[in-house]
Amino acid sequence: NAGVMQNPRHLVRRRGQEARLRCSPMKGHSHVYWYRQLPEEGLKFMVYLQKENIIDESGMPKERFSAEFPKEGPSILRIQQVVRGDSAAYFCASSKLAGKQSSYNEQFFGPGTRLTVL
Amino acid sequence: GQQVMQIPQYQHVQEGEDFTTYCNSSTTLSNIQWYKQRPGGHPVFLIQLVKSGEVKKQKRLTFQFGEAKKNSSLHITATQTTDVGTYFCVSSNTGKLIFGQGTTLQVKP
Numbered sequence: 001n002a003g004v005m006q007n008p009r010h011l012v013r014r015r016g017q018e019a020r021l022r023c024s025p026m027k028g029h030s031h032v033y034w035y036r037q038l039p040e041e042g043l044k045f046m047v048y049l050q051k052e053n054i055i056d057e058s059g060m061p062k063e064r065f066s067a068e069f070p071k072e073g074p075s076i077l078r079i080q081q082v083v084r085g086d087s088a089a090y091f092c093a094s095s096k097l098a099g100k101q102s103s104y105n106e107q108f109f110g111p112g113t114r115l116t117v118l
Numbered sequence: 119g120q121q122v123m124q125i126p127q128y129q130h131v132q133e134g135e136d137f138t139t140y141c142n143s144s145t146t147l148s149n150i151q152w153y154k155q156r157p158g159g160h161p162v163f164l165i166q167l168v169k170s171g172e173v174k175k176q177k178r179l180t181f182q183f184g185e186a187k188k189n190s191s192l193h194i195t196a197t198q199t200t201d202v203g204t205y206f207c208v209s210s211n212t213g214k215l216i217f218g219q220g221t222t223l224q225v226k227p
Contacts, residue, residue, distance in 0.1 A: 033214060042206055042217035043161065056214055091160055093215075107215060109160040 002027065004094050004110035005074075012116045019079040019086070021113045025094030031055075032075045033107060034067060037089045049075060082117045089114050122147075122209050124218035132226050137194040139221035141207030150183055150190045151208040151215070161206060164192075197225050 005024040013019050025032050030051055035043040048056040049069035060067065064082075069075040079086055093107040123142050131137050141150065149168045153161040165174055167183035167190060174181045180193045190207055204220040 031213070035215070035217075042219050043215070045214040045216065048213050056212070059214070106163050106166075109162070111160050 004092060004108050006092050006110035006113050008113060009111060010114050010116070012118065013082050014118050015083055016081050019082050019115055019117075021077040021079075021090050021092075021115070022074045023077070023092030023094075023110055024074040025092075026108055029094035029096050029108070031095045031097070032069050033093045033095075034075075034077050035091045035093065037091060037112075039088075043091060046077075079115075082115075084117050087115055087117045122150075122207050122216060122218040124207055124221055126221055127219060128222050128224070130224045130226065131197050133199060134196050137197050137201070137223055139192050139205050139207075139223075141190045141192075141218055143188050143209065146187045147209050148187075149210060150187075151210065152181060152190075152192055153206045153208055153217075154203050155206065155220070156203040159203075164205075194223075197223070199225050199227055201225055 004026055007022050011019055023032060032049045034046040036046055037043045045059040047054065047060050047067045049067060051069055052071050064080045066078045077090060089112045091112045092110045095107045125140050129137055149166055151166045152164040154164055155161045165176065165181050167174060167181055170187050171185045172183040178195045182191045184190060192205055194201055202223060202225050204222045206220045207218045209216045
């Protein structure tokens with residue numbers, strides 16, 4: 001049973017270009033989460049999606065960032081007009097069920113995409 | 119919003135010494151999870167604690183959840199070089215995970 005897949009593993013972009021990060025959840029998982037990790041810091045939540053729906057995007061910057069999880073295919077995190085401050089590791093996680101306050105469903109993380117903006 | 123604060127940020131120990139990292143929240147937590155991230159790797163789930171005062175053990179690792187459900191700790195007995203990495207305490211809130219800053223453990227052989 002393959003784990004969470006992310007590609008590319010490393011991505012280099014020049015300022016102003018677009019970055020597209022892809023995430024395929026574990027088989028049977030319909031909930032996808034994106035997190036960003038700056039060097040020497042913890043992961044910061046960005047967005048939570050189910051198939052074709054954005055459930056919580058409270059951690060997404062208001063401009064240049066968007067995410068989708070179509071009916072078919074991987075989830076995509078898209079960063080337009082990248083700037084140096086976007087350089088970070090972007091992790092995707094998936095779970096089978098949504099976490100609720102009184103119960104928990106483990107999130108499985110992918111290997112991450114390390115984005116470098118020159 | 120909900121936050122978890124973690125100390126220390128870094129810890130260097132000699133192999134065989136013990137290690138403890140602490141996690142605190144200003145609000146009552148419904149649960150606390152612990153993740154480990156190896157250098158260059160991704161977070162890997164270790165354990166979840168739900169009940170007040172809960173203690174769980176995994177071999178040399180002991181996890182505690184405070185009585186008030188506002189703090190937690192991870193203790194490693196007799197560290198080994200394979201314990202190297204960053205340990206995160208994590209709270210969950212309606213799906214999303216809220217990570218502490220992490221404690222990075224270095225083990226000197």
